[in-house]
Amino acid sequence: MKKLLHNIRHHISIILLTFKMTIQSQMEYPSFLVGWLLANPFQFGFGILGIFIIVSNFGAIGDWGFQEIAFLYGISAVSHGLTIVLFIQTWYIESSVRYGELDRYMLRPLGVFFQMIPSYINLIGFTDMLPGLIILIYGCIKIGFDASFFNILKLIITIAGAVLIRGGVYLFSGSISFYTKSSSSLIELDSRLFDSASMYPVSIYPSWIQILFTYLFPIAFISFYSAREFLGKTDGLPMFGNAYLITFLVGLLVFFLAFLFFKRGLSKYESSGS
Amino acid sequence: MAVSIEAKNLTKDFVITKKEPGLKGAFKSLIHSEKSILHAVNNISFSIETGQIVGYIGPNGAGKSTTIKMMSGILQPTSGEVTIGGLSPFKERKKVVRNLGVVFGQRTQLYWDLRLGESFELLRRIYEIDDDTYHKNLTVLNDILNIQEIINTPVRQLSLGQRMRGDLAAAILHSPPVIFLDEPTIGLDVDVKYCVRQFIKDINEQYHTTIILTTHDLGDIEKLCDRIIIINHGEIIHDCSLETLMNNFAPDRQLVVDLYKEPENSVAINNVKIIKQEGARLWIEYNKKETGTGDIIESIAAKYPIRDISIEESKIEDVIRKIYAKGEIQN
Numbered sequence: 001m002k003k004l005l006h007n008i009r010h011h012i013s014i015i016l017l018t019f020k021m022t023i024q025s026q027m028e029y030p031s032f033l034v035g036w037l038l039a040n041p042f043q044f045g046f047g048i049l050g051i052f053i054i055v056s057n058f059g060a061i062g063d064w065g066f067q068e069i070a071f072l073y074g075i076s077a078v079s080h081g082l083t084i085v086l087f088i089q090t091w092y093i094e095s096s097v098r099y100g101e102l103d104r105y106m107l108r109p110l111g112v113f114f115q116m117i118p119s120y121i122n123l124i125g126f127t128d129m130l131p132g133l134i135i136l137i138y139g140c141i142k143i144g145f146d147a148s149f150f151n152i153l154k155l156i157i158t159i160a161g162a163v164l165i166r167g168g169v170y171l172f173s174g175s176i177s178f179y180t181k182s183s184s185s186l187i188e189l190d191s192r193l194f195d196s197a198s199m200y201p202v203s204i205y206p207s208w209i210q211i212l213f214t215y216l217f218p219i220a221f222i223s224f225y226s227a228r229e230f231l232g233k234t235d236g237l238p239m240f241g242n243a244y245l246i247t248f249l250v251g252l253l254v255f256f257l258a259f260l261f262f263k264r265g266l267s268k269y270e271s272s273g274s
Numbered sequence: 275m276a277v278s279i280e281a282k283n284l285t286k287d288f289v290i291t292k293k294e295p296g297l298k299g300a301f302k303s304l305i306h307s308e309k310s311i312l313h314a315v316n317n318i319s320f321s322i323e324t325g326q327i328v329g330y331i332g333p334n335g336a337g338k339s340t341t342i343k344m345m346s347g348i349l350q351p352t353s354g355e356v357t358i359g360g361l362s363p364f365k366e367r368k369k370v371v372r373n374l375g376v377v378f379g380q381r382t383q384l385y386w387d388l389r390l391g392e393s394f395e396l397l398r399r400i401y402e403i404d405d406d407t408y409h410k411n412l413t414v415l416n417d418i419l420n421i422q423e424i425i426n427t428p429v430r431q432l433s434l435g436q437r438m439r440g441d442l443a444a445a446i447l448h449s450p451p452v453i454f455l456d457e458p459t460i461g462l463d464v465d466v467k468y469c470v471r472q473f474i475k476d477i478n479e480q481y482h483t484t485i486i487l488t489t490h491d492l493g494d495i496e497k498l499c500d501r502i503i504i505i506n507h508g509e510i511i512h513d514c515s516l517e518t519l520m521n522n523f524a525p526d527r528q529l530v531v532d533l534y535k536e537p538e539n540s541v542a543i544n545n546v547k548i549i550k551q552e553g554a555r556l557w558i559e560y561n562k563k564e565t566g567t568g569d570i571i572e573s574i575a576a577k578y579p580i581r582d583i584s585i586e587e588s589k590i591e592d593v594i595r596k597i598y599a600k601g602e603i604q605n
């Protein structure tokens with residue numbers, strides 16, 4: 001028990017120190033940061049503009065109006081930003097495996113997963129999150145979101161689940177490189193799928209795709225089911241129980257399975273020749 | 275702390291997938307790819323005691339780095355085992371690496387984005403080094419490696435020599451009883467090389483650290499190693515002291531004698547093997563264990579007045595080259 005506590009304190013102190021150092025080193029390249037701060041709002045601005053154009057030309061998407069989609073899009077964008085903050089390292093598993101960079105982690109008396117993922121927090125990711133947050137707040141206001149404590153908690157749990165789903169899928173894809181030594185095209189595919197399954201209501205897709213995105217590759221949970229519940233809508237596949245809780249549980253499950261897959265892959269790690 | 279290293283029938287195979295060129299090859303390999311097995315390290319055994327400096331040498335691709343990776347918990351042996359202080363580095367990685375310092379000359383273990391000093395701070399936190407030890411070690415390191423000069427430089431901006439100094443320092447910050455150095459002098463200039471050698475020597479003398487060192491620079495071996503293990507094609511072909519190796523493979527030595535006067539015809543002296551004669555200079559080869567140098571000089575001087583002599587030992591380079599070449603023939 002005492003040892004466990006000590007262990008936890010040790011790990012937390014490493015996370016804090018790394019975080020402090022990351023801030024310092026990223027501050028040394030402010031132009032980089034400014035570039036991202038400019039580029040990301042544009043990216044999301046265009047995304048939302050695209051939706052606006054579609055909706056104003058063709059009426060609603062499904063039976064979702066622009067403001068409702070903005071709310072859904074906001075949940076998606078914030079969870080995307082947070083995933084970039086917390087789990088961006090999953091994108092680099094491939095290069096770490098291929099070029100033997102994991103060697104360095106293995107030489108330290110700490111878990112490899114710990115050194116790779118949670119001990120690195122990517123500040124730049126917050127610039128991804130900011131525009132998302134603005135869109136989400138806009139959506140909340142427009143749909144008349146009741147900002148009670150419980151509702152905000154529900155929203156936070158939803159987003160946490162969404163981040164776990166995204167992070168878990170990236171972790172899973174990245175871990176494939178332990179077996180095949182390449183996975184980068186997969187990560188790109190993931191990002192595209194995330195976008196198409198979480199920026200628009202999935203109820204616009206044929207039902208077999210909805211089933212696929214719900215039961216097999218559960219990325220419809222990133223935003224759709226919770227947003228639908230908040231908005232009191234009923235389109236799409238039926239869902240039993242509270243969507244935000246299911247989202248969170250799905251997130252935990254996806255991430256846990258991905259973690260096991262990572263562990264198994266790591267035991268196959270072969271470093272690289274010279 | 276007494277930490278010995280034992281390898282028993284240690285083996286590492288890599289499965290190599292043959293890739294055929296072009297699109298056709300890519301498709302073909304999707305369906306059926308030809309695989310071959312490479313025995314990178316093949317059934318090797320050794321035992322290293324505390325405080326030894328062992329030179330682990332062999333030509334490129336011999337299996338040196340693979341052995342080091344198995345000893346430091348990075349690679350799982352295909353069969354056989356290696357233990358450090360009785361523990362398997364792969365199975366009990368976190369416990370074992372706490373007692374290890376590892377440096378790969380080809381790839382830094384430092385944190386690329388951080389200043390060197392910050393890397394040290396992070397390592398101090400990771401290894402939970404107490405203040406006293408940390409500052410003491412830093413002082414010692416500063417004396418040998420002149421760390422203070424580069425401590426505020428971001429790692430990415432360090433030159434190769436500076437980086438190596440940083441890497442060496444980082445590897446022993448936590449006072450490990452065992453150190454593995456994989457080509458620590460590769461690409462370094464004479465000054466830094468000297469500094470690295472001095473570092474290895476000092477650490478070994480002060481802390482009785484066990485050190486395994488791979489290198490292509492036989493000067494490193496000559497200056498540092500009590501023992502050398504030669505590996506080729508994954509197999510150990512020699513394991514002995516440098517002296518023994520030289521005695522066995524290069525028992526002969528050359529004596530170059532300059533006479534006062536060019537002899538009129540070719541010189542012949544009993545029991546002296548003259549391999550070359552050019553003007554007033556003679557080259558003589560003899561086994562240093564069997565024949566005394568004095569005796570040869572005496573026999574020559576009895577007939578021809580000697581102006582000058584010099585003795586040439588066989589070069590380690592030549593001996594090692596000969597040994598590697600022999601490995602090629604056998605394979």
Ligand SMILES: Nc1ncnc2c1ncn2[C@@H]1O[C@H](COP(=O)(O)OP(=O)(O)O)[C@@H](O)[C@H]1O
Nearest residue numbers: 270271272273288314334335336337338339340
């Ligand atoms: N991760 C790996 N995957 C496949 N082959 C490897 C790997 N690492 C090393 N090898 C091969 O194993 C052999 C031994 O390599 P290595 O131990 O790096 O040699 P050395 O360090 O003595 O130059 C080489 O033929 C090398 O190509």
Ligand SMILES: [Mg+2]
Nearest residue numbers: 274338339456
């Ligand atoms: Mg090597």
